[in-house]
Amino acid sequence: MSPAARTVPPQRTVAVVRPGPLTTVQDTGRSGVAALGVPRAGALDPPAHRLANRLVGNPPGTAALECTLGGVALRALAPLVAAVTGAPCPVRLDGRPAAWGAPVLVPAGALLEVGATTYGVRSYVALSGGLAVPPVLGSRSADLLSGLGPPPLAAGQLLPLGPVTGSPVRIDPLPLPAPPTELLLRLDLGPRDDWFTGAAHRLLASSTFTVSPASNRIGLRLLGPALERRPGLGELPSEGMVLGAVQIPPDGLPVVFLADHPTTGGYPVVGVVPAADLATAAQATPGTPVGFAVARR
Amino acid sequence: MSGASALPRAGAVTVHRVGRAALLLEVGSDAEVAALLREVTEQWEAGELGEVAEVVPAARTVLLDGVAAPEAVAHRFAGHRPTALPPGAGPLVEVETVYDGADLAEVAGYWGVSPAEAVRIHTGCEYRVAFCGFAPGFAYLTGLPERYAVPRRATPRTRVPAGSVALAGPYTGVYPGASPGGWQLLGRTGLPLWDPAAEPAALLAPGVRVRFRAAA
Numbered sequence: 001m002s003p004a005a006r007t008v009p010p011q012r013t014v015a016v017v018r019p020g021p022l023t024t025v026q027d028t029g030r031s032g033v034a035a036l037g038v039p040r041a042g043a044l045d046p047p048a049h050r051l052a053n054r055l056v057g058n059p060p061g062t063a064a065l066e067c068t069l070g071g072v073a074l075r076a077l078a079p080l081v082a083a084v085t086g087a088p089c090p091v092r093l094d095g096r097p098a099a100w101g102a103p104v105l106v107p108a109g110a111l112l113e114v115g116a117t118t119y120g121v122r123s124y125v126a127l128s129g130g131l132a133v134p135p136v137l138g139s140r141s142a143d144l145l146s147g148l149g150p151p152p153l154a155a156g157q158l159l160p161l162g163p164v165t166g167s168p169v170r171i172d173p174l175p176l177p178a179p180p181t182e183l184l185l186r187l188d189l190g191p192r193d194d195w196f197t198g199a200a201h202r203l204l205a206s207s208t209f210t211v212s213p214a215s216n217r218i219g220l221r222l223l224g225p226a227l228e229r230r231p232g233l234g235e236l237p238s239e240g241m242v243l244g245a246v247q248i249p250p251d252g253l254p255v256v257f258l259a260d261h262p263t264t265g266g267y268p269v270v271g272v273v274p275a276a277d278l279a280t281a282a283q284a285t286p287g288t289p290v291g292f293a294v295a296r297r
Numbered sequence: 298m299s300g301a302s303a304l305p306r307a308g309a310v311t312v313h314r315v316g317r318a319a320l321l322l323e324v325g326s327d328a329e330v331a332a333l334l335r336e337v338t339e340q341w342e343a344g345e346l347g348e349v350a351e352v353v354p355a356a357r358t359v360l361l362d363g364v365a366a367p368e369a370v371a372h373r374f375a376g377h378r379p380t381a382l383p384p385g386a387g388p389l390v391e392v393e394t395v396y397d398g399a400d401l402a403e404v405a406g407y408w409g410v411s412p413a414e415a416v417r418i419h420t421g422c423e424y425r426v427a428f429c430g431f432a433p434g435f436a437y438l439t440g441l442p443e444r445y446a447v448p449r450r451a452t453p454r455t456r457v458p459a460g461s462v463a464l465a466g467p468y469t470g471v472y473p474g475a476s477p478g479g480w481q482l483l484g485r486t487g488l489p490l491w492d493p494a495a496e497p498a499a500l501l502a503p504g505v506r507v508r509f510r511a512a513a
Contacts, residue, residue, distance in 0.1 A: 031350050031351065031363070032350065032351065033498065034351040034353045034362065035351065035352060035353050035354065035428070035429060035502070035503055036429050036433055036434060036497060036498055036499040036502060037429035037430050037431065037432055037433045037434060037435055037499070038433045038498075136493045137493050137498060146432060146433050148433060148493070188314070188316050188317060190313055190314050190315060191313035191314065191315050191321045192313075237355065237356030237357045237358075238355045238356050238428075238430060238437075239321060239355040239356065239357070239358040239360065240321065240351075240353035240354075240355050240358060240359075240360025240362070241360075242315055242316055242319045242360070242362050244316060245315070245316075262430065262431075263353055263429070263430055264353065264355050264428065264429075264430035264431075269315070271316075272315055272316030272317075272319075273316075274316065274317055
């Protein structure tokens, strides 16, 4: 037997029993490749993603699952530790209630069921060792705009796990996050705030928008009054886009760019929401009221 | 500092703040973007800009994102006049192309020439990758004289094959993968344009010079 064969343990895996409506592998995303047209991707609620990894003893940034509204069901084919954070939801182990927001020991052969969210949109499921899907451009994240990284989970799929490097951490008691009944997003104006009329600026600062059901990992789409451009400015040549940019397409309805946003765009950006406000934004269900707290320079 | 309506002084950089950790440097032409991109990249790689996560060129701008010291970097570039690129700066990639695109005759019609002459015009220019966007590795190439700009197709195709060489506005683009698209198709290349395992992953990365050669 070669030394390599002695030291490489058999690959630990989990099987996807039920993928849920949209479950993707996410870490902290891709950086340094935006100039090639590669979106950043990565978990939409980074604090929840970090906490899930911490609970199972993974380093921050380890690839975990991001579930959307409907949860996921996994069968452990090796013993592992799991933790579910983000949007609160029921957790079951072989049909019996298990803890949300705490490490759960999952024996080999057991079924881990993450249910539909009680409130919020995105739950995170970290597994000890992390998801060892092949990295693409330095990240294991699924990017739903460009299709880079692993496709969303499918029933029957086997997901490889990496080597366990740490021990589970119990944080007791973990408070449930408050349901975001209303979002107030800070907004730093620019770079193209002067493309909009005074009336548009008054509407932006004073209106209550609502989260559109068409929101996704690319952007939080808002419904509300249309924001008018000043006439006579023509079309904006494509320019680089940042996370949190509030782009105003021709219909006048704001789109707040989230992790899978395009790297360049041709609609003017009226302002930018600080990254710290985006985790909560990504947990806002359709219909949630949204206001902007506008900071002028 | 922000002000799209204030036209930039000819040749000088206007700096726009973009949130708390990004800057948009705006100039007046694609040639100035190419020159500015080279200066920004050199200073970035030499560590003179402090921490910067991304440098993203586009049509009239260079975006710096993830900037640890935005005030200092803004001060450095505001009003700066980038030095024009010397001819022949940047690596050259030759793109062998079969000019049998579905829109070649239509493009030749816009230009008022025969399809064969349209191919001679397209292969007679030297191009530069101005920026990438739309999809990973999709390059926007400048270099075709402005008089040859063509409109996008009124109805985009639901599927444009990988390797398609196409025109829209003043740009030539090469589709790295099959996708929907509204550009006018001139032909196709078999060159591998996108390989995430390669460094860089895009064959046609910003700053690369390009020549098209008609396949025999």
